[in-house]
Amino acid sequence: MTIPFLALYLQRELGASPLIIGITLGAAQLFATIGGIFGGFLTDKLGRKLIILFTIFIWSAVFVGFATVHSVMLFVFLSALNGLCRSFFEPSTQALMIDFTEQEKRRRLFSVRYTAINIAAVIGPICGVWLLSLSSPTLPFLITGGMYALYGVVLVIALNNVEMRQQINKERQTLLQMFKVVGSDTKLLLLLAGGMLINLGYSQYDSTLPQFINLTVENGVKLYSILLVTNAVVVLLLQLPISIYSERISTLKSLVIGICFFAAGFVLFNLATSWIVFIGAMVVFTIGEIFAFPMMNAMIEEIAPETKKATYLGASQLKNAGGFIGPILGGWLLIHFQGEVYFVIAIFMLLSIVFYKNALTKRNNLDNA
Template sequence: MLKKLSYFHPLVWSILFGTVFTRIASFMTLPFLALYLHRELNASPVDIGVTLGVAQLFATFGGIFGGYLTDKVGRKVIILLTIFVWSAVFFGFALFHSVPLFIVLSALNGLCRSFFEPSTQALMIDFTEKEKRRRLFSVRYTAINVAGVIGPLLGVWISSLSSPAMPFIITGIMYALYGCVLVILLNHFKMRQQMATERQNLFQMFKVVGADTKLLLLIAGGTLINLGWSQYDSTLPQLVNLSVEDGVQLFSILLVTNASIVLLLQLPISIYSEKISMLKSLVIGTCFFALGLILFNMATNWPFFIGAMVIFTIGEIFAFPMMNAMIEEIAPDTQKATYLGASQLKNIGGFIGPVFGGWLLIHFPGEIYFVMAVLMLSSLIFYKRALAKNS
């Protein structure tokens, strides 16, 4: 046990455990945001798509600035500022009850995520040896899915005991508590960030990142994968609610199934993935993604939906850790956060996906996930071209 704990630096383990804590909080609320908007605010599918999509839009462009500022002013400042603003956003979700205000809060949620994710990932990279970083991304992904098992169940349970807004309040409190812990941790450990010998301004950073063809190809491929994956918490809960009785309960089970399959299969699949190329892992994952989407489109009962989620989740396990690992691998040591932040451009797929998916759900409900499956499979064209550039 001591050997396993010493595999990563204590600060890395602290952030990984903090990831579980905060993701439990966010999984109590965000996966149910579409249903909350539909039931409590009577929002239309397009309104729901815009509300969810704007978070991805701000995460997309905010990631560029967040990553740049993290490399420029340091991890500590960005992490601490963001976590407390993020806490206030969740309190706002509980207090306000109009679609326009929810759109604003959703945008702030995406902006906070786009600053916090690259900065914490870059901080963990600073404290992790290069040969251990691929494993780090897999462990982090597992940590997220530990929270994915617990969070949705807590969200449904808390909502059943009190008001639907209560999970948002509890989430805000948990983020504030984690912020206090981070203040202590980041003051205790000396930062190891490698700074550039020459300071780049924002325009120069855009020029350097924009000239990296491989990075742009990886972003393009990630955009198409995110476009399809965004249906998971936008159109899928609506489709489930329309297709079967007790749709909310089934969607909760699907969330738990997703996270449980990750916990069960993450270790054996990650061990296998480390023996093959990153591209092969992405190809396998994308094919499972596409098959899962097609099965969702055909599902009409609980077992069918659950089986489709199992297939969909296997795609996640193969693909998602590799997407960030490939970005980290090509990033210069002095621009880790900048590249991870720039990779947030792939979240434009997460903005387009809910809006496009909401439109398809209204006009072509029988074909929605067939279209998404084709788009996800087309991402492999960009990943293969990126590999060709590398060789």
């Protein structure tokens, strides 16, 4: 309801340039990258419940802050805090779900979780546009902050009545030792490199794409809102059949298919000059998203030791470095090479296949050994 419109909010309300918008949005990705591994480590050490509850209420305050500040520098700070909250909340909640899910059902878990997120993504942009048309542009931020606070209260009640099933790591491992373990896992590093390139490309979705559309067609804000809804609706319609198909093929094949659709979607965005082509490009882009995104986390979970699930899922947040670089690179390309911006992004996306293939080769070699 709010984050997809943040670039437009900064552009229209604060008069920020594409580069400043890229830095503001990229700050969230940078701190999600830095904070992820700490959040995962603390989740394994202190428990899921403490990290989840502590983070959600701070996150609520961040959105209230978005509604009340009028300085770009403060927006950068809040955007960074937003990324930090996400980097703690994501691995802790994913680890909690893994604790309650049988091994053979975990691949399906990530697909179901992704579908649940996109149910909200259908409703959110519609509500955002409707609220923006009726009232102040800050109201969606205030409502989001209130919803996060309410969610926190629900979690306090729900987790209080749930017996934790976390597998505790009994080794008194320090943060430095954890960095050494994670840093020496070549498979993980290759998966992270591939994920960084995918995130670099995907970050254009809510950073340069709304600006590109605004510069290319009339009524760009309305078209972008329609594209957000198109994205979510396609996910809801195709997630189940694609999920069923993906379970019959390897995670790598699913990822490669997704990455190729991603790249094709970006090429179509660059060629589009009309609403219908933009919508078609979004359908292609979204099919790539459905194939690729659930498998990215599934592959991380598969290589993670049982006592370090949250740590590895937290380390997977390092792929958000691509999301930090992406908006800045995209903003620069939009200024200097507007006609070729998404051709360049498509090439970066396709390069990620090399890292994923090498990671799978490493895993297969170790399994055979």
